[in-house]
Amino acid sequence: MPSIKSDSASRYGVASAKKRVLDLEDNRTQSQDIHQRVRYTLLHVYSKYEPVLLFGYLLFVFVIVQITWHTTELRTTLIFWLVLNIIIVAHALWLGLKFKKQAHLHSPERWVRMRIYSSLAFGLLWGMGPALFMNLSDMVNLVTFSVLILGVLSSSAYFLSIIPPLFYLFFVPVLLCYCAIVFWEGMYIIAAATMLFLAFLAWMSHQIHRMMFAVYAARYENELLAESLCHEKEQVEKASRAKTRFLAAASHDLRQPLQAQRLFAEAIKARSHNTALNQLGSQLIESQHAMQLMLDELLDISRLDAGIVAPNLSAVSLYAIFIRLHADFTPLAESRGLRFHLHWPPNDAVVHCDPGLLDRILLNLLNNAIRYTLTGSVMLAARQRGQRWRIEVRDSGIGIPINQQQDIFEEFRQLDNAARDRSRGLGLGLSIVQRLCQLLAYPLSLTSCPENGSVFAIEIPIWTGPVASDEKTSPNFTALAGLTALAIDDDQAIREALKASLQTFGVIVHTAANRDEAIQILKYHLPDVMIVDYRLSGFDNGLDVIESLRGSNHEIPAILLTGDTAPEKLVELGKTKCTVLHKPISLNNLLQAILESIPL
Structure with a gap:
């Protein structure tokens, strides 16, 4: 074993030495190339002014x-x-x-030699x-000759200094x-x-050159x-585009089976009056929650990359938001043996923001706090600071070293998760938080x-205008029957x-695998709503299929389902007039979209 280690170390040393030699040769070659370009440039400058001289x-x-x-x-x-x-x-x-006309026909040195004579x-x-x-014994002639x-x-010294050999071969004999x-x-x-004048001109020529x-x-x-920076930038952008394409493809392929699982699980839960089956349906839905969060993070990053947020x-x-978060995270914290506290804002606390x-x-900050807190508590607190509300998410978790506090906002960066525990997500949550705060101009x-x-805090402006009623009625899904x-x-x-899943609520459903099958169905049944996947087989996509099936006489409401998260696709989908839902969707969200799409 020692000999093997010694051998490996020796090979590593030789490889390192070769790399250093190659780097030195590259630098030397690059330096030589630059010097050659400079010599050609100086010759071009000299040639430009040579006719005048x-x-x-x-x-x-x-x-x-x-x-x-x-x-x-004489x-x-x-x-x-x-x-x-x-x-x-x-x-x-x-x-x-x-x-x-033919500058590169000869080397700069050769061109200079051709001018020497x-x-x-x-x-x-x-x-x-x-x-x-x-x-010249006549003083008048001598003075005239000297002046000339x-x-x-003196007038030509600067230009001849561009090419030192030409300067010396002309000035030295004359003087x-x-x-x-x-x-x-x-x-x-x-x-x-x-x-002395000759010595001064020689020194000046040297300095000018x-x-x-x-x-x-x-x-x-x-x-x-x-050029090197541009090349590196292109490589980084190329890698980023490749990453985006890979994530978009992986996300799409994962969303497809998850969508079917989610709807089957909700159909089981909705149809069965058996307690055991209901519990099984709930467990199936719960098991998908972590994957749903990860896919939603990928979707959020893609939307931010596409610039469509x-x-x-x-x-x-703000009080209503705290009520929802309290209801969502109290069971999750208790299931992990943690206490979830809230420092509540007043009932009339209103902020100026995008609620979604x-x-x-806040969802990402709270999920992150619960993931990295093993014992103790997590707190969500709101405190007024002048014309802003400061919202804090506090935890008693593992903490973050100072030298890594900027790293955690990088995409796919997770501390203390070398094993890539899937329950801790993909490492995108805090990156999304930072980018959304930058988009909204919220200090983070x-x-x-x-x-x-750790304590994560954001500051949100207070709303000072009139407040509209926020009463919402529960959707009546029985109207879909x-x-x-x-x-x-x-x-x-x-x-x-x-x-x-839709038949559970009394909806009559016809299914088609492609455009041709859908056309055949439309000959006998005119649907109230179309639910179409964006990426179909062949070269078909859902938008084209919707337009062709609607025809000129029927404006059938349509819902477009997609698992695509590529930024360019999100931009395209953002321009459509159809309702767009991203897989995997819950049954409630699908039913709500149907209610909003059709007149009842």
């Missing part, structure tokens, strides 16, 4: 010819000197044009030519020749000043970084300490479950 040089040449034409005896040599300058300028212009020739011609044709040489050099001339004439101080190189290198490094703010009785979204926030806070429990329903679903179990 060259025509400026030609102007200087013609000035020299004009000054010396009537005084020199007119043939002067003409030859002029022609050489013109040829060199033409050659340089040709190289510049070729570079612009013309720069050196320019330097020698400029440095030696005027000395041959001008009488030093003026042109050395000029220095030799003034030294020969006995102007030693001017000769020394010329050498280094600055430009650094600027372009930083620019290309930033571009590579931006729009708050419908109104005046809501507020219910979802967390105070927690390990082994001392004698109605005819057409149920269309390609899943036989769901068709049978819909038929069995």
Whole structure:
């Protein structure tokens, strides 16, 4: 065993070393690529301004010819000197044009080498030519020559600094020749000043080139970084879309059998007067509760991802919400051996919120508190703070370390649940709470300490306007007796479950697996309502089937059932005029939807 461990460690060490070497090589290659791009860019910049420089040089040449034409005896040599300058300028212009058209034909180093000879020739011609044709012992000629040489050099120093070899091959011969001339004439101080001027120009050229190189290198490094970030972002978005598609597909596939189970269980409970069967039906429904909560969490996340959750703010009785939560969670807490306390708001406490979204926030917070509290109690409290109500969910549970208090709001993140106990959900509840609070602009806070429990708190604005009556009547499902329903679903179990559950309330149910079967039924029976699954076999979907079955003469009410939770599907379904119910639905919700869809 020791030898095996040693062998594994050795292999791991070798692999790590290889990875480091590969990373270094990648970085070196990337750096070389950037430097190459910078060199090409500097050549492009130089080529852009080169014609101006060259025509400026030609102007200087013609000035020299004009000054010396009537005084020199070497007119043939002067003409030859002029022609050489013109040829060199033409050659340089040709190289510049070729570079612009075929820049990547050669490396930057090769392009520079191709310009070296013309720069050196320019330097020698400029440095030696005027000395041959001008009488520099005449102070006027010397001053004229000095002004022309030093003026042109100073004005072109910046542009030639872009390519240092070209700078040195031009400036050094010119200034050395000029220095030799003034030294020969006995102007030693001017000769020394010329050498200092050359040194200063060389230093300035170096600084300019280094600055430009650094600027372009930083620019290309930033571009590579931006490309890398865009690529990483695309990968993250791609992974997120894949996750969403997977969850949507998994959710749909899970909802199908659950829907049939739920309706069969409720049909058993509704039809049987046998105590044992009633208890069995209740247990079947109870066993689905945890799965229902998890699927609802997936649906909530998909709705938030799709951006179709729009708050419908109104005046809501906070006291009535506390009554419902007390009724829902007291039995659940007692079944786990916990005490559920409430710090009640006044009877007339009214808040400005979306009741459905507020219910979802408090349901998730209370479920989370009960899941992670092994002993002790859970409290739901309401306290007024100025123009807001502060609602707190307190527990005596395991608590949350400070360094993990932000992590718990991430999707699928659960602390102390390495075994993935399904009774603790999917780890989406607190993420949904945070996103809903952000949507509603409710401040959300967390105070927690390990082994001392947690306090989650939200703050909701007080409603200051008039309050409408909140009286609600219980639905009268007996009014459904004698109605005819057409149920269309390609899943036989769901068709049978819909038929069995609706028949319990006296509804006459016809079932069809697809559009063609539904068309045949409509020839003999006109239903009062259609209950249609969204995803049917083949390429059919429920919306298309509803439109084709309604025809031009009949506006049959329709209820669309779906197990799809993909964000793009939710957006599409949100635009339909049909009532949309998400599987698995309870029988009560289905009956309520039928009551609201048809005129009685």
